[in-house]
Amino acid sequence: MIAKKVLLIGSFGVGKTSLVRRFVLNEFSENYISTIGVRISTKTVAIEDEEVKLMIWDVAGTSEEENVPKAYFLGSSAAMYVFDLSREETYLNLDKEIESIKNLSGLDEVIIVGNKRDLLSDDEIFEIRKIVPVTIDFITSAKENANVEGAFNLLTQQSLK
Amino acid sequence: MRETTVDNKKDNRFEILKELLLTDDRQKFESLRDQFLEKDKIRENINPVVDEKIDDLKANFPEHFGDQITESIKVQIRESQDEVVEALYPIMGKLVKKFIIAEITKLTESINQTINDKFSLTQILKRLFKGKRTDADDVLQEVFEPVIEEVFVIGEKTGLLIGSYSRGNIADKDMVSGMLTAIKSFAEDAFKKEGQDLEDIKFETFQLSMVNYNSIYIATATSGVITSEFKEELSDNLNTLAEKILRDRTYLNDEDKLNKLIEDILILD
Numbered sequence: 450m451i452a453k454k455v456l457l458i459g460s461f462g463v464g465k466t467s468l469v470r471r472f473v474l475n476e477f478s479e480n481y482i483s484t485i486g487v488r489i490s491t492k493t494v495a496i497e498d499e500e501v502k503l504m505i506w507d508v509a510g511t512s513e514e515e516n517v518p519k520a521y522f523l524g525s526s527a528a529m530y531v532f533d534l535s536r537e538e539t540y541l542n543l544d545k546e547i548e549s550i551k552n553l554s555g556l557d558e559v560i561i562v563g564n565k566r567d568l569l570s571d572d573e574i575f576e577i578r579k580i581v582p583v584t585i586d587f588i589t590s591a592k593e594n595a596n597v598e599g600a601f602n603l604l605t606q607q608s609l610k
Numbered sequence: 611m612r613e614t615t616v617d618n619k620k621d622n623r624f625e626i627l628k629e630l631l632l633t634d635d636r637q638k639f640e641s642l643r644d645q646f647l648e649k650d651k652i653r654e655n656i657n658p659v660v661d662e663k664i665d666d667l668k669a670n671f672p673e674h675f676g677d678q679i680t681e682s683i684k685v686q687i688r689e690s691q692d693e694v695v696e697a698l699y700p701i702m703g704k705l706v707k708k709f710i711i712a713e714i715t716k717l718t719e720s721i722n723q724t725i726n727d728k729f730s731l732t733q734i735l736k737r738l739f740k741g742k743r744t745d746a747d748d749v750l751q752e753v754f755e756p757v758i759e760e761v762f763v764i765g766e767k768t769g770l771l772i773g774s775y776s777r778g779n780i781a782d783k784d785m786v787s788g789m790l791t792a793i794k795s796f797a798e799d800a801f802k803k804e805g806q807d808l809e810d811i812k813f814e815t816f817q818l819s820m821v822n823y824n825s826i827y828i829a830t831a832t833s834g835v836i837t838s839e840f841k842e843e844l845s846d847n848l849n850t851l852a853e854k855i856l857r858d859r860t861y862l863n864d865e866d867k868l869n870k871l872i873e874d875i876l877i878l879d
């Protein structure tokens with residue numbers, strides 16, 4: 450079976466860990482996270498006749514990548530950037546953030562996910578799509594389990610490219 | 611953080627620990643032995659009845675005194691926890707005191723078990739009269755013997771597991787290898803020592819050592835007290851292993867083949 454390292458990045462509190470929780474239930478203890486700023490979960494996904502073991506690095510830290518060692522980005526096959534639809538400050542500088550992540554990881558593409566869909570109305574979502582400086586790939590709710598599977602499926606597909 | 615004193619004092623501390631655990635009893639043994647050795651002298655001066663008693667004492671020493679000696683050692687360990695922590699602290703590194711105390715409870719049990727086994731006491735007398743190694747050496751060696759528990763061969767950048775060996779049963783080795791990479795990267799970043807080998811990280815009760823070899827690194831988790839002798843042998847074996855893997859890259863894509871190589875070189879050797 451092939452194993453792929455994939456990244457989840459985004460500001461504190463946007464719901465990265467909640468999304469991973471939805472997707473997998475296989476986790477390390479909290480202690481390690483606070484010390485080294487990463488949570489690693491694994492999940493085996495069947496896709497296009499292939500089994501892929503995803504090693505999901507849930508990278509904690511602020512948008513300035515404070516305390517996140519650069520080495521964490523190395524060797525990853527795909528990345529998902531998560532922001533909080535209900536908090537403007539988590540998506541205002543999204544274009545710069547994505548550039549920086551592409552540089553650090555060497556990836557050509559980063560999946561953009563707006564989370565906490567359940568906190569907003571359809572109209573508000575429509576407006577946000579216009580403000581956000583990049584194209585949003587998925588709008589999810591970890592709370593209501595909306596689109597979580599879809600977002601991770603795309604992540605898996607990209608990891609195989 | 612670097613503590614240059616640790617290594618120099620290590621052996622010394624270990625001596626302290628030994629003293630702590632067993633000195634009193636050793637002294638008792640030694641004086642008893644001296645008495646026995648002077649039996650011939652004694653015999654000249656006292657009557658055969660006493661002589662018989664001495665023979666009985668010698669033959670049945672374990673029955674007469676075994677329990678008391680074992681008990682006295684147990685009590686000593688229990689009562690000197692602080693000193694044991696003191697003695698162990700530099701050896702075990704930067705583990706928190708609280709954790710060590712919890713460990714000592716387990717350690718005490720383990721020592722007690724070994725003591726119970728070793729002090730089945732005809733053995734003690736045998737050894738005393740041979741005048742060779744002390745029982746403290748025997749006991750401590752068994753309790754602290756270094757054992758390779760886990761080996762991980764990991765892709766340097768990805769943190770993905772390429773091959774491994776395990777004595778126990780860790781559920782998800784891939785995740786562990788990822789965590790190890792993260793811990794390593796974090797520590798290197800925190801101490802700005804990129805590219806350097808990183809050794810002696812504590813991971814639960816294991817002592818971790820990680821060595822970089824170009825595109826891979828090899829992590830080993832060892833339990834017990836790592837002696838310089840053990841460390842040298844491990845280091846030699848690790849170099850041999852890395853050389854073989856990097857010379858024949860098919861190992862990187864064949865986990866079973868690599869796992870066998872790891873076992874051959876590091877474990878069965």
Ligand SMILES: Nc1nc2c(ncn2[C@@H]2O[C@H](COP(=O)(O)OP(=O)(O)O)[C@@H](O)[C@H]2O)c(=O)[nH]1
Pocket residue numbers: 459460461462463464465466467468564565566567568589590591592593
């Ligand atoms: N309403 C709502 N709350 C969410 C959602 N996802 C996460 N949260 C909450 O947001 C907070 C931060 O989530 P967490 O997963 O820890 O964010 P992280 O810092 O990015 O890992 C928690 O209180 C979550 O319960 C969501 O989809 N909807």
Ligand SMILES: [Mg+2]
Pocket residue numbers: 465466467507509
């Ligand atoms: Mg989190």
